[in-house]
Amino acid sequence: MKDFEFHRPSSVKDAVALLRARSGAKLLAGGQSLLPVLKLELAEHSDVISLAGLGELRDIRRDGDKLLIGALVTHDGVHRSPEVQKAIPALAQLAGGIGDAQVRNRGTLGGSVAHADPAADYPAALLGLGATVITDRRSIAADDFFTGLFATALAADEVVTAVAFPIPKRAAYVKFAHRASKYALVGVMVAETAGGVRVAVTGAGAKVFRLTAFEKALQGKLSAAALDGLTVPATDLNSDAEASAEYRAHLIGVMARRAVQAL
Numbered sequence: 001m002k003d004f005e006f007h008r009p010s011s012v013k014d015a016v017a018l019l020r021a022r023s024g025a026k027l028l029a030g031g032q033s034l035l036p037v038l039k040l041e042l043a044e045h046s047d048v049i050s051l052a053g054l055g056e057l058r059d060i061r062r063d064g065d066k067l068l069i070g071a072l073v074t075h076d077g078v079h080r081s082p083e084v085q086k087a088i089p090a091l092a093q094l095a096g097g098i099g100d101a102q103v104r105n106r107g108t109l110g111g112s113v114a115h116a117d118p119a120a121d122y123p124a125a126l127l128g129l130g131a132t133v134i135t136d137r138r139s140i141a142a143d144d145f146f147t148g149l150f151a152t153a154l155a156a157d158e159v160v161t162a163v164a165f166p167i168p169k170r171a172a173y174v175k176f177a178h179r180a181s182k183y184a185l186v187g188v189m190v191a192e193t194a195g196g197v198r199v200a201v202t203g204a205g206a207k208v209f210r211l212t213a214f215e216k217a218l219q220g221k222l223s224a225a226a227l228d229g230l231t232v233p234a235t236d237l238n239s240d241a242e243a244s245a246e247y248r249a250h251l252i253g254v255m256a257r258r259a260v261q262a263l
């Protein structure tokens with residue numbers, strides 16, 4: 001690991017000021033994605049800015065028809081939160097299925113969202129539930145947030161402070177997990193929201209995406225039978241040692257049907 005200067009600001013404002021002052025700086029939350037990158041020297045950062053001192057980012061609270069979850073809430077914190085379990089049980093369950101106990105105790109919602117790993121679970125929840133990413137300066141709809149492979153709409157000096165999840169009528173997340181890491185080979189979130197049915201897929205493409213053909217079929221008829229005959233084209237899907245694009249296309253259909261049945 002290359003040397004870097006370590007900072008531990010005590011406010012979001014100070015974290016942003018540090019990011020602006022040091023062009024090679026990187027934020028550190030739970031370190032579950034950043035530390036492997038640093039250890040393997042896949043990236044070099046002159047400065048690492050820990051968010052650990054920002055207690056204000058650890059809140060979970062209900063705000064009308066939304067659930068606000070702070071960026072520093074760990075996956076385990078989301079999984080065990082009575083507020084999350086009550087308002088969006090599918091989200092609590094999703095968080096409990098991330099990685100292993102160590103990853104869940106260190107990794108954070110904000111870190112996962114900002115990292116935008118194409119096989120991560122939370123992106124499916126954000127897109128499937130129609131969530132909004134809140135940063136130090138603006139709100140970004142999930143539909144506009146994930147822009148590509150490990151890419152988001154965040155500016156280099158922007159800090160995710162929370163995610164606002166609209167509370168759905170019902171939702172379910174089902175994934176076909178990688179045997180070792182538990183990352184999603186394919187994960188599907190189906191949600192009945194105030195704005196209609198949303199279906200989001202992670203693990204299968206360069207970034208999380210919505211399955212509009214499935215959404216249309218499920219509007220007003222939320223049953224697995226409504227998906228009869230629908231298939232997913234393998235074009236543009238990921239293909240690797242774990243699963244071919246064709247297999248992932250098949251898995252999307254299976255996971256979507258299981259999610260609908262689990263609603």
Ligand SMILES: Cc1cc2nc3c(=O)[nH]c(=O)nc-3n(C[C@H](O)[C@H](O)[C@H](O)COP(=O)(O)OP(=O)(O)OC[C@H]3O[C@@H](n4cnc5c(N)ncnc54)[C@H](O)[C@@H]3O)c2cc1C
Nearest residue numbers: 029030031032033034099107108110111114121160182183
């Ligand atoms: C063995 C293993 C198994 C895993 N399995 C899964 C799995 O099954 N499903 C899954 O979804 N994930 C999995 N992960 C990834 C895990 O969920 C990470 O916790 C997550 O990707 C990153 O969160 P973090 O808090 O650790 O972020 P960090 O590693 O600290 O940071 C990741 C990136 O986000 C940026 N960042 C962090 N916080 C903020 C913020 N508030 N604002 C802006 N940028 C920020 C950092 O600068 C960095 O670029 C696994 C990881 C490991 C090591």
